[in-house]
Amino acid sequence: MEKLPNECYEITFYNLCHKDLFSCALVNRRWCRNTIPILWSEPEHHFSNIRLIRVLLLMLNVEEQVLLIPLNLRLPTHQKPLFEYTSYITSIKCHLYGGIKKLFPRIKSGTKNEVGNAVKCSLYAMFLRTGKNLKHLYIDEIIYNQFIFKNLYECTTITSVDLYLPHNIDDYFKSKAIDVLVKTIRKNSTLASLKVNSTKFGFERVETVLEALYNNTVINSLSLYDSHISAEEGKMLAMFLYMKTTITSLTLCGGEESWSLYGV
Template identity: 50%
Template sequence: MIALPIECYRAIFNNLYKDLFSCILVNRQWCRIIIPILWSDTKKHFKNIKLIEMFLLTLNAKEQALLIPFKITLPNQQKPLFEYTSYITSVNNDLYHGVSNLIQDRKYETGDELRNAINCSLISMFLRTSKNLEYLSLNEVICSQLIFENLYENTTIISIDIGSCNNISRSNAMDVLIKVLYKNSNLTSLNLSNQIERVRSSLNSIGSDGGKALADVLCQNKFFEGSESSK
């Protein structure tokens, strides 16, 4: 019997999504093909506490260091068999809801600092590990230096949503955002949503060079969804 090419298996499995969980158990080859398909679209499960705990297992030393001041207990299970986060293509606001659910379930002290620290560590981890990440929604965590570093190095993201960021007007956030936009030639969508006035108000703080860089970016062939530049 002639073996089917892996590409054929992928095409078949992509049309059998509801049956993939049972197909995983058939053999190792099918499992290796199906796992990336299942994990490419996990955003609708981000509110699940178990999933957030699994993500925490993937943090490296730098990302874990963000959580040390809060003295929280990280999961101590074995690391997952597959690098599941490498298959994720989209991270939306449900991740932040999942983190809030985890904090409530663990009965940690509620507060923005702990929630933001966990969000920062997870977003940084996704930027570092995901080889297929295309969409990223950033909340108030945008001002994390670790996120800045990983976002600047990322070459796969084509769409960023910062419409709900409350601190985009901080000069360091604007500086890094401009650098990211200027460097990332793959970016085709930037949702500024309610941030137009904040961006305008921050132009004085980023100086003439920063303003020129931002203007250069806006003049490139990019589509900025939800902003005045798309009108």
């Protein structure tokens, strides 16, 4: 009996639930090679699993491990995985921090936590370095880290970025994060969708971001959440939308009011 081509396996496996896919991965090597990419394509809430975080830490290179050395963390020392699992991931969402806090219980809530941010920086740098299929990226204020923004500029697979800047972020770090955002808008040629969840930007920052967006011909979807846009900033945004014809989807949410505009 002739073996089925991989395309047939892929169609079959894509219609199975995760529980069945795990069983299929244990049948033989060929089935394993076909199921692993599917299992790892959308980790989402599985990022809160300690075992998965341990696997990810095993995949850090020397540069990414350097960030963690001063913290004296006890990192996994097992053999590196046979598969480069992160190369199959298509989306990084907000569940990652939950898994990090479970693995390192001394991490406390807050934006200034040294341990939590260092681990996140290392993992995000690794995601951007290995993410051959990475399309959507959720990221917070650690975007200003040099290991991250360098890879973010050069990543040619990402089409959607969701940037979250918490309310209690220091103004200095907010400025650095927005600077990186502006440079990303200018340098990344594949980014088509941008979501920013933040507190007040300020007139000059809004002007800088809109200027970068105006010169970008790829981004067609823009969402600003919790933006607290002032009257002057609103006028500037209105002028930007009037002149920027490539934005086809716009969402503005702030305070007690919200707007959703499509086909702008």
